[in-house]
Amino acid sequence: MPLHRIYHPLSAFSTSDKQKISERITALYTDVGLPAFYVVVLFTPVENESFFVSGKPTDKFVRVVVQHLARQIPSEEGKKQFSEKYENVLAPFVKEKGYDWEVHVEEVPPDMWRENGLIPPIKFPEIEKEWARQNKPIPY
Amino acid sequence: MPLHRIYHPLSAFSTSDKQKISERITALYTDVGLPAFYVVVLFTPVENESFFVSGKPTDKFVRVVVQHLARQIPSEEGKKQFSEKYENVLAPFVKEKGYDWEVHVEEVPPDMWRENGLIPPIKFPEIEKEWARQNKPIPY
């Protein structure tokens, strides 16, 4: 569900950093009961000469694009809280290492979303819990 | 129009697989009369250590992001049917090879969409047919 595309300079993250960032991102969702396997994090290294901010090549910027499908956060306050949590996740690996960064989260309607070909059980909390428990999509 | 971004492990698809997948995706649209050249499919190989599901690196997952511009599918039933057709397209190359996978389709308003600088003739079926026939954008 949540898809996190992280565009970063080649040397920004070690293998261990990427591991930790993705674990911390995943916890944001499992903490509210979503299946861990919903969370996909893709790191995309971008060459200095292909990454421009202010019209200048950069190796000090991280750009994160997040897409949500399983949940639309209804309130302005809820959205704000999510962004704050997300910033806390990234901070040790981005802010505290001297990078500049930008994040945005999109909410995509889930009508044409499938996991292993199955319609995710957004409307069936009990089934969703079972998917979370087994951490895989199960026909229902 | 439809943009298909397919994020996959390095060894998931052969050149021939990619050829067949893109042909089958394209047919989904030409079957309903859209120009073939509207269909863009981008395969993005992602290193094991940059591709995380459930907070763990994976080489067994395929993530597909689709964007529609030329048509918004109006009904819930129509959207469901599209997703089913799409799953059939992917199945031989993903499901039947033991990968897990996730797909979502976004519908993007076409106001700021251009093909070779031209406004696609969404509102002009006869011109769209001509674009389809010649398989290229033609000034009108």
Added chain:
Amino acid sequence: MPLHRIYHPLSAFSTSDKQKISERITALYTDVGLPAFYVVVLFTPVENESFFVSGKPTDKFVRVVVQHLARQIPSEEGKKQFSEKYENVLAPFVKEKGYDWEVHVEEVPPDMWRENGLIPPIKFPEIEKEWARQNKPIPY
């Protein structure tokens, strides 16, 4: 804010081309008073065998995906004008070099958008001007 993802054949753009394209894109936004650092341009080279148009591999196509956050263009006419300006930016590097191309611009609600962890001052023109003047996000 505006995120420009440019998918292109390996040899489409020189380092100098990329520099010029990103400068010209940036000027579209600074001309209307937005901070230059809002503008992120990512060039993604795509191998011939992973880039399909009409179900055929291509090395003559450029696909651009733009996302706007700081401003939603309210009128149809305004959107049209933006697209025209954008086409002019790309033309010398794409059209005039014999490539086919496709562009679309998405407008993303800015609720969960952050720059260096800060809420961009969309509703505070004076602060936005200061961000533009200093070309960096400043706590307010």
